[in-house]
Amino acid sequence: MGRYLLSRAWQSLLTLFAVVVLVFLGIRALPGDPARALAGEDSSPSALKAIRHEYGLDRPLPVQFWKYIEQLLHGNLGVSINTGSSVDSMLATALPVTFELTALAMLIASLIGIGTGVLAAVRRGKPVEWFANGFALIGLSVPHFWLGLLAILYLSVGAGLFPASGFVSIWSSPLDNLHHIILPAVILGTGLSAVLMRQTRSAMVDALSADYVRTAKAKGLPWRTVITRHALRNSLIVVVTVAGLQLGELISGAVVTEQIFSLPGFGKLTIDSVFRRDYPVIQAVVLVTATAYIVINFLVDLLYSVIDPRVRVAGKDS
C-alpha cells in the first residue's frame, strides 16, 4: 500500500513538472510579444527593450526557465498586468469560492446520483426506476447554463428564495455563504448526478446478480447490509472512477456557472484574465488547473485502493 502510493506520488510529481515546462514554453510560443502587450501598442523600441530586460525576456530560454522555476518554488506566481496586485493573492481569494462550489456540487451530485441509482437498481421495473431514468435524461440533455438562467429567473428573481448573484465568504457568515452558493452548486451538479445515477444503476444491477451477493443473501444478512456492504461497495469502484473523470467537467462547468451567478471564483478569474490578455494570471490559471487535475487523479487512485483491495496488491507486485 505504502509503496503503491509512493510510486503514484512520484508519477504525479513528474507529470506536474511536465506541465510546468509546457506552460512555460506554451506562453512563449503564443503569437504576439508579451513585452508589447505589457507596454502597449505604440511604445518606443527603447521602452520595449527596458521591459524585456525587466522581465528577463532578453535572456536565453534555459536561464528564463530557471528563474521561472525559482519563482514558482518560492510560491511567487508574478504580478497581474491588469490590476498590479500579486497573482498569489488573486488566487487566494478566487480559489476557495470555486473549491467550495465544486466540492458542494460533487457532494450533492454524489448523494442524489448514487442514491437514486441504487433505488433504480433495487426497484427495477418499478415507477422509481422510470422516474430516475427520466431525471437522468433531463439532467444529461439540458445544458446547465440554461438551467442556471431558469433558476435565477424563477427561484431568485421570481420567488426571491435565493440571491441572484454575489458571494459571501464562509468565514464571515456560513449561513449566508450557503444561501449564496447552494443554488449554483445544485445547478452545477445536475449533469454529474445524472451521470452518476446511470453508472450506479448499471453497476448495481450487475452486482445484484453477482455470485457474492447471492452468497451474502444465503448467509441471512439483512437486506440493507446485502445492498450496501456487498453490492454498493463493489459498484462504487466504477462510480468513483467516473466521478473522478467527471471532476474535470465539473471544473469547466464551474467557469460557466460562476459567470451566470457572478461568483468571484477561479472561473471568473480565468475568463477575465483571458479577455484582458493578463499573461501572468493566465499562466497561473493554467498551472493551477493542471495541478488540480493531477491532484484529483491522485486522490481518485487513493480512494480506489481504499475501496478495492486488488489495486493495492497490483501496486505491490509491480
Add this chain to the structure above:
Amino acid sequence: MTTTTSPPVTDTSHVLEVADLSVSFRTEGGTVSAVDKVDLRLDAGEIVGIVGESGCGKSVMAMALAGLLPASAHVTGSARLDGSELLGAKESTLRRIRGRDIAYIFQEPMTSLNPVLTVGRQIGEVLQAHEQLSRARARTRAIELMNLVGIPSAHERVDTYPHQMSGGLRQRVVIAMAVACGPKVLVADEPTTALDVTVQAGILNVLRDLRNGLGTSILFITHDLGVIADIADRVVVMYAGRVVESAPVQDLFDDPRHRYTAGLLQASPKPDRYAGSDRLQEIPGLVPVLSTHPDACTFADRCANASAQCRTSEPPLVGYAGEPQGDHLAACWHPNISGHEENAEER
C-alpha cells in the same frame, strides 16, 4: 398393491422434508418449468447426493428451499426444515433461517466471495447477523472456523482478501462461512466442480468431518458420480426436473433401476473400464424441455425400452414388489430389476 410410496409429509423425524416441490419461471417465451413435483428427505447427519445432467434443475431445487430464487420463479409444494415450513415463509423469517439453520456452498469459489471484503470479515458477518457477536469476537470465531476447515495459518489469513487465496482455500472459506452458525442442513451445490482433483479430495474430507463431528446433514449436488460414491449415503437422481430414482448409494451403483441412472453410470469413467476396450457410453438425445412432457416419462424419447405407456402416463416414484419397506425407489414403468426385465402389468 405391492408398491410403496415415498414417506408421508407429516412425518417430522427428518431434518429436511421436501414434498411435491415444483418451480417454474416466468420468461418472455412463456412459463418454463424447471423442477416438477420433487420429493426428498434428509435425515440427521445424512449426506444425500443429488445427481443429474446439467440443466435438470438441481440448483433451482436447492435454491428454492431457502427462497433464494429470483422473483420470476413460481414455487409450489412444501419444504419443512425441522418441521417448520420454508416455502411461502415471510422474508424476515427466512432471513433468520438462512445461514443459521440452512446454509449454502456454491460452485464457484472464485466469484462467490466478495472481492472487497477480507475473508475474516465475510465469515464473521454471519455470526454478527445471527448471534449478535461483536466484530472483534466474530473475528476470533472466524479464525477458529478457518482452523476447523483446515486453512493453514488461519490467524494470518483471516485479514487477507479472497484474491490472495487459491481456489481450494477459498472454497474452505466458503465452507467455514456456511458452518459458522452450525446449520442443521448444508446445501453444497457442486462445491468441488471448479477445483482440481487433489483439492477436491481435501474439500470432501472437510465436509465428511463436519458431518461426523457436528452431525450436519448435507445435500450434496453434483454431476460427478465418483464424488457421489465417495461421500454420499443416499443418492437422488434427477432428470428434467423430476426425481427418477432414489436409493442408498451402494444399491444405486449395484442395481440401477431407471434406464437413465444406468446410462449415467455407463457414461462415467471407471478405472477398470479404461483397461478394457470399452468406450464411455453417451446417453443419446438431449435433456427435454420439461413443459413439453406433462403426462409422460420425460426420459421416454431417449429410452431404448420405452413403450406406449411411457409416452402417455407419468410413472410414479415407487419401490419394487417384494421389498415394500425398501428405500430404493424408481420412477419407471419398466424398471430394470437385478438384471431381468419386468412388465409394468406385474407391478
